[in-house]
Each structure stands twice: as structure tokens, then as C-alpha cells.
Amino acid sequence: MYTFEFVRPADSATAVATAAQAKTAQQGADVRFVAGGTTLLDLMKLNVETPARVIDINRLPLDQIEATPDGGLKIGATVRNSDLAHHPKVERDYAVLSQAILAGASAQLRNMATTAGNLLQRTRCVYFRDTAMPCNKREPGTGCPAITGANRMLAILGTSEHCIATNPSDMCVAMAALEATIHVQGTNGMRAIPIGDFHLLPGSTPNRETVLEPGDLVTHVTLPPPVAGSRQLYLKLRDRTSYEFALASSAIVITVARERVTRARVGLGGVGTKP
Ligand SMILES: Cc1cc2nc3c(=O)[nH]c(=O)nc-3n(C[C@H](O)[C@H](O)[C@H](O)COP(=O)(O)OP(=O)(O)OC[C@H]3O[C@@H](n4cnc5c(N)ncnc54)[C@H](O)[C@@H]3O)c2cc1C
Ligand code: SF4
Helix, strand or coil: CCCCEEECCCCHHHHHHHHCCCCHHHCCCCEEEECCCCCHHHHHHCCCCCCCEEEECCCCCCCCEEECCCCCEEEECCCEHHHHHCCHHHHHHCHHHHHHHHCCCCHHHHHHCEHHHHHCCCCCCCCCCCCCCCCCCCCCCCCCHHHCCCCCCCCCECCECCECCCCCCCHHHHHHHCCCEEEEEECCEEEEEEHHHHECCCCCCCCCCECCCCCCEEEEEEECCCCCCEEEEEEEECCCCCCCCCCEEEEEEEEEECCEEEEEEEEEECCECCC
16 A cells, blocks of 8 residues: 545635646646545556545535526536436436436445546546556556457547547536536636537547646536427446446437427447547
């Protein structure tokens, strides 16, 4: 067991300032926020993640789901996946999001997992999670054994010669179909990032997974007002239904008027390097 510093800031500004002390060369990997811990702690036990400082954000006031003035929804970063999936407004107006979350992980995990943690969960590529193996995402420049190895769960869209890892999130696929916006607090203030621009393709730097900079704290996610008359569905194919990551999934939001599809958004999961 290696040692790390555990800190519990009183407010978001202190959390950001504490996290910004990360060494930028490692894209902030030496400092990590912890929310539900369902991914980070696993990876720390495997020595895949070895942060010197872990910042607990669970006591920050980021756990509310609120209506926005324009009729949309604001989802706090530490809202638990279960609370989001079962929120009456989500079940009614953003059903695809509720279905996607409930199709992921297990009830116990969803009770701990948070909105921001789900957005930032890392790939389930088996080589990434095994420090005895090379992996360009974990150790840039060491190679990608998955390309010729066990890759049934990995991506076919958005891949590069350096990495073919799938983004494993179900929630993000629904959020992509719903055109969510991610709100981030950094050392230079707040900024809003459309979900389509939040995750990065692997290219030659698969270690860089999002546009976040060291110190950036995801504070909340907003959804636009629901599209009147839209129909929504999340469909997920997986090896077992108790809990398992997607082999392929799809989040569909369509509007039908007079027997014609007038608007359609389709998100794909399990097959892409980003949602
Ligand atoms: C057995 C198992 C099965 C699973 N099955 C599925 C599945 O089928 N589908 C699916 O989608 N997911 C699945 N998951 C993944 C699960 O959804 C994620 O572990 C969970 O959503 C992560 O949320 P968390 O709050 O626990 O994140 P944490 O582990 O606390 O954090 C994850 C990452 O996010 C960062 N982070 C957290 N909050 C913030 C913030 N506010 N700002 C900036 N960075 C932040 C952390 O630093 C860390 O890097 C499974 C997990 C397990 C263990
Ligand atoms: S697919 Fe990506 S995560 Fe998996 S071994 Fe290759 S570089 Fe590493």
C-alpha cells in the first residue's frame, strides 16, 4: 500500500485550488477528486491510479437536481446515479437517461456512483487495468496490446493506432443524445462544455481523455428543455443482465409528427472511444 494525502475541502474554490497544484505534465494524475469512489478506489487498489493527493468532494453542495429557468434540468456533480434515474422529472421528461443509468452497474454501485464520476469513469480495457502489461493510455509510448489481443469489448469507432479503448459509460450515451452540457469550475472560473466536446478521441495521446485541465472540478450538468412529443429509448446488449458493460448500446430521442420523424438524435455506446 502506498501512502497518499486525503483532504476534504470546505468549498469548491478550495477544492479547485488544492487540485490545481497537480503536476501538469501528468495531466493532473497525481491529484484526484473522489466522489463515489467506485472507479477510483478500484484503480488505486490495482496501482493503475496512484494519486499523491485525493480530494473528497462528497461534502460540497453539489448534490441537487433542480429545474432551470428555461425549463431544462440542472444535475449536481455528486447526485447519485440512483437518485438521478428515479427522479420524477427524469423518468417523465428524460426517460432515456433514466433507462441508461438503470441498465448500468448494480443497484449498490448506482447508490454510490455520481454524475461527474460516471462522466469521468475510465475504460474497462483489461490491459489498461493490468500493470504487468504495456498500455499507451496508462504509460504513453509503451504500446497497445489490445489491438492484436482480447478486444471484443473494445471500440470500432474513433480508434487510432495507439488505442482502441471504449468509453464504458451508459449514462454518457443518453446525455449525448439529450445534448447535455458539462459545467466546470477551474482556476480561471466557470466554463460550459457541450458533451460532444468533453471527451477526446485517443489519437496519439490516449492518456488524455477529456478537455479537463488539472484542478478542473465538474460542478453540474445541464439538460436542455425536453423536446415536446419526443419518444426516447435506451437499448443495451451485454453478456448478462444482472450487471455488465455494453457490447453495444444505443440512446434514441426522436420526434414524430404526422407519422414523420421530424428530429432524431442517436447516441452509440460500447462501440466508440467516446460516447
Ligand atoms: C462492477 C462494476 C460494474 C459497472 N458497470 C457499469 C455499467 O454497466 N455501465 C456504466 O456506465 N458504468 C458501470 N460501472 C461504472 C460506474 O458507473 C462508475 O464506477 C461510476 O459511475 C463512477 O462514479 P463515482 O462517483 O464512483 O466515481 P469516482 O470513482 O469517485 O471517480 C471517478 C473519476 O472521476 C473523477 N471525478 C469524480 N467527480 C469529479 C468531479 N466533480 N470533477 C472532476 N473529476 C471528478 C475522479 O477523480 C475519478 O478520476 C461499473 C462499475 C463497477 C465497479
Ligand atoms: S486499447 Fe487503449 S487502454 Fe487498452 S491497451 Fe490499448 S492503449 Fe491501453
